[in-house]
Amino acid sequence: MQASSIAAVSSISQAAAAPRWTVAEVLALYEMPLMDLIWRAQGVHREHFDPNAIQRSTLLSVKTGGCSEDCSYCSQSARYDTETQRERLMPLDEVIAAAKVAKEKGASRFCMGAAWKGPKDNDLDRVLDMVREVKALGMQTCVTLGMLGAGQAEKLKEAGLDYYNHNLDTDKEFYGQVIKTHTHDDRLDTLDQVREAGINVCSGGIIGMGESRKNRAGLIVQLANLPKPPESVPINNLVPIPGTPMAANERLDPFEFVRTIAAARITMPRSWVRLSAGRQEMSDELQALCFLAGANSMFYGDRLLTTGNPDVDRDDQLFARLGVKPI
Ligand code: SAM
Ligand code: DTB
Ligand code: SF4
Numbered sequence: 001m002q003a004s005s006i007a008a009v010s011s012i013s014q015a016a017a018a019p020r021w022t023v024a025e026v027l028a029l030y031e032m033p034l035m036d037l038i039w040r041a042q043g044v045h046r047e048h049f050d051p052n053a054i055q056r057s058t059l060l061s062v063k064t065g066g067c068s069e070d071c072s073y074c075s076q077s078a079r080y081d082t083e084t085q086r087e088r089l090m091p092l093d094e095v096i097a098a099a100k101v102a103k104e105k106g107a108s109r110f111c112m113g114a115a116w117k118g119p120k121d122n123d124l125d126r127v128l129d130m131v132r133e134v135k136a137l138g139m140q141t142c143v144t145l146g147m148l149g150a151g152q153a154e155k156l157k158e159a160g161l162d163y164y165n166h167n168l169d170t171d172k173e174f175y176g177q178v179i180k181t182h183t184h185d186d187r188l189d190t191l192d193q194v195r196e197a198g199i200n201v202c203s204g205g206i207i208g209m210g211e212s213r214k215n216r217a218g219l220i221v222q223l224a225n226l227p228k229p230p231e232s233v234p235i236n237n238l239v240p241i242p243g244t245p246m247a248a249n250e251r252l253d254p255f256e257f258v259r260t261i262a263a264a265r266i267t268m269p270r271s272w273v274r275l276s277a278g279r280q281e282m283s284d285e286l287q288a289l290c291f292l293a294g295a296n297s298m299f300y301g302d303r304l305l306t307t308g309n310p311d312v313d314r315d316d317q318l319f320a321r322l323g324v325k326p327i
Contacts, residue, residue, distance in 0.1 A: 019225045021267050026217035026224075029263045034255060041262035041294040044269045049296055054319070055109070055272055055327040056300035057142065058102035062130065063089045063114035063123075064306065069146075069181045071169075073209060075241040075306045076115035082243035084306045089114070092129055099134045102301060105312055106326055110134050111142035111165065113305050117182070118147035128159040135160040142202060147182065147190045153197035163232060164194040165202040171218030174211045191226065201230040204274065207260050208238035208252040216260055224267035232297065233264050233271045237278025239307050254286050258293050265294025272297040280308050284318050291324070300326075 029037060045051055065086035067076045075084040099110045112130055119127060124145070131141050143156065144165035156164065168187055169175070175184040194201055203226075205219045223233060237257050240249050257278075264273045274297035275290045282290075302311045310318075319326060 019221070021221050021224045023214065023217050023221050026220050026263055026267060027214060029266060030213055030217060030259050034259070037259060037262045038289075038293050041265040042292055044266050045294040045296070048269050051296075052323060053296065053325050053327050054291065055274075055297040056107050057109040057111050057140075057274075057297065058099075058105070058107035058301040059111045059113060059299050059304050059309075060090075060095065060098050060102075061087075061115070061303075061305040062095055062112045062127070063087065063116065065115055067115040068117050069179065071179045071181075072245040073178065073206060073238055073241065074115075074244065077244070080241075080244045082241055084241075089123060089126055092126070092133065095130045096133050096137070099137055099139060103137055103139055105301070107139070107300050108327055109140035109142055109163070110137075111144065111163075111299075113144045113165075114146070115305075116146040118149060119145045119152065121149075121152075124152055124155060128155060131156065131159040131161050135162075144202075147186055148193050153193040153199060157197040157199050161199055163200045163202045165232075165234070166190050166194065167204050167206070167234065167236075168219060168222055169205045170209060170211055171215035172222060173218060174209075174215040178209055191230075195228065200232065201226075201228075202232035202234065203230040204232075204234035204236065204264075204276065206236040206238050206277070207257060208249060208278075209246060210249060213256070216256075217263070220260070220263045220267055223264070229268045229271050231271060232274060233268055234274040234276040234297075235261055235264060235295070236276040237281075239277050239281075239304075241307070254282070258286075258289050261290050261295050262293040274298060277304055277307070280310050284321070287318065288322060291322070 065076045065084045066078050070077055070079050075082045102110055134141050140162045142163035170178055172184040240247050273295045275295040299309055
């Protein structure tokens, strides 16, 4: 085999078989009458999941702000003047204390996020300790640390990491209008490394950034056509952050968000689809519609990374009112 063809097949993304979905097919889902779309998504959901159970993950920002990247939506980029205060990597004991609280409140997974382009090896060593100790509490572990360098995914796997979150965030075609400091291909490269290390993949995106419906369909297709679809697919609604280029973005029609959840559910039938950022601004009824459209996971706890999330009492009441059981 020639060197060039070895390079081509060494990337799992490049070596994918025939695409499972086309943009035209996913656009056709988006264009269905809403009731028909939700009916179809709910049918797919019931084939693979208990429709009355929702998985709950709690987030903790273990290193906040001061990030070198220019992601136009993000409060943590050093390039924008936002209210987010920079904080160094959190001490291990504080992380474990937060994980214990999350476990007591009923979260099954603890996700630790760091505002890095990617981790330096000495920072990664400290995160590995966090993963080991959270795992020892009996919780599932997830981290989101940015792009991984050679050998880092394997170290995370050895430490007991269950999930790595790394979002494609938006359609490859629109990516350059949102982020200029790294590329969509860089994101795919890290997802390959995570897969090859045997860690579950958590990857999704943000909607409401000024992308077109075709771009939204493009994102869903790029996720669904990964060699193996992500086990977990977070769908974030843009939280507009003052000081970022997206501060004044117009709010997307909430039904377009519901349609995106449904498209993710239909195209990735076995994945956990997470109703992610933006939930605080949603009514209980809109959240219920998202669950009906196939969302079966959410962030639980009153903070996301730097912004708010519904408090646990409101979520507990919502679960009781809907007859939903937590996982
Ligand atoms: N630095 C790492 C990275 O970029 O992967 C990890 C942290 S980053 C904050 C994790 C994800 O949060 C982003 O990929 C994006 O999907 C989401 N996110 C960040 N800011 C957001 C916002 N204002 N609204 C919605 N989602 C947001
Ligand atoms: C994901 O897709 N959404 C979470 C988690 N993965 C890391 C982060 C949402 C961040 C929302 C804005 C903030 O709190 O800074
Ligand atoms: Fe940095 Fe991640 Fe925010 Fe981009 S999304 S600026 S990489 S913390």
